[in-house]
Amino acid sequence: MAGNAIAQQPAHRWAIVVHGGAGVIERATMKPDTEKAYRASMQQATEAGAKVLDAGGSALDAIEATIHILEDDPLFNAGKGAVFTAEGKNELDSAIMDGATLKAGAVAGVTRTRHPISLARAVMDKSPHVMLIGPGADAFAAQSGLEMVDPSYFFTERRWQQLLQQLKKENRPLPARPAGAPPEPGQPVSALEPPDAHKYGTVGVVALDKNGNIAAGTSTGGLQAKSWGRVGDSPIIGAGTYASNQSCAVSGTGTGEYFIRLTIAREVCDLVRFKGMKLQDAADQVIHKELQDLHGDGGLIAITPDGQMAWSFNTPGMYRARLAQGGQLHIGIYNDEP
Ligand code: ASP
Secondary structure, three states, X not given: OOOOOOXXXXXXXXXXXXXXXXXXXXXXHOOXXXXXXXXXHHHHHHHHHHHHHHXXXXXXXXXXXXXXXHHHOOOOOOOOXXXXXXXXOOOEEEEXXXXXXXXXXXXXXXXXXXXXXXXXXXXXXXXXXXXEEHHHHHHHHHHOOXXXXXXXXXXXXXXXXHHHHHHHHOOOOOOOOOOOOXXXXXXXXXXXXXXXXXXXXXXXXXXXXXXXOXXXXXXXXXXXXXXXXXXXXXXXXXXXXXXXXXOOEEEEEEOHHHHHHOOHHHHHHHHHHHHOOOHHHHHHHHHHHHHHHOOOOEEEEEEOOOOOEEEEEOOOEEEEEEEEOXXXXXXXXXXXXX
């Protein structure tokens, strides 16, 4: 070997895990076409992230590419297709974290940025801050050159009808149809969409790149019919999103209040780091013991720098997929699937 040759670092086997939200997602109420559409979307998004990783791209880039697809897909509660607040708005939350540097970016309550995950990334890369909220966050997005949209871009009839259904059931006031929304369709509500179980669909990605770095990202419209500027766990570092090369990367989904109180993402990573637990065991302990004990509901995906991948949820379903270099794509929805 030539004296000054640079020793080659062994390449890591890349891997990616994706979730599309946890909740009361059941076979009995799922239409076959809807299920097919979810599986196809999960596949497309996961493969897009895998392509970035396979080409030697970073875990952060893979996460952004994957979440862009899910944010553009009206099936998921992120970007276009996000759930509505009780006031009839779409207020989006997102976070991203780099396990190599512990840098993180997060945004809450944005209404005009097409891809909130890219805004979280911009906060991390281009600002001295970790978290921006509301109109200020949108202003930073515009200043950073991100694609801006009218708030009506996020409107979908399906989510709108789900909101009205929920508010009627809870005897709460109904907001006016948002400005810029398409005219109300003629068909009855029931013909438009399956049951309100489908109000779920927060999205998240954890990835391991060929350099051995891990990262996590999450994007959501939050909880349907939320009020008063409510923010969930997704953009809270350590709660719904966390990544450290010293332990693991996690993205959560579920009723965010519990995830915040338990700092779920960080908790999984601490069990791995300080108790030496296997990733799956740590994820299961946090979801099936700690979250369960508080009567919380939801799930998470996780990955370690040595390539362990895990998911765990205590709801009837969680849209999920994983793929590792040289392996097979694995997609699941219900809790009786592996
Ligand atoms: N965790 C999200 C929130 O509480 C919602 C979800 O994952 O479904 O905002």
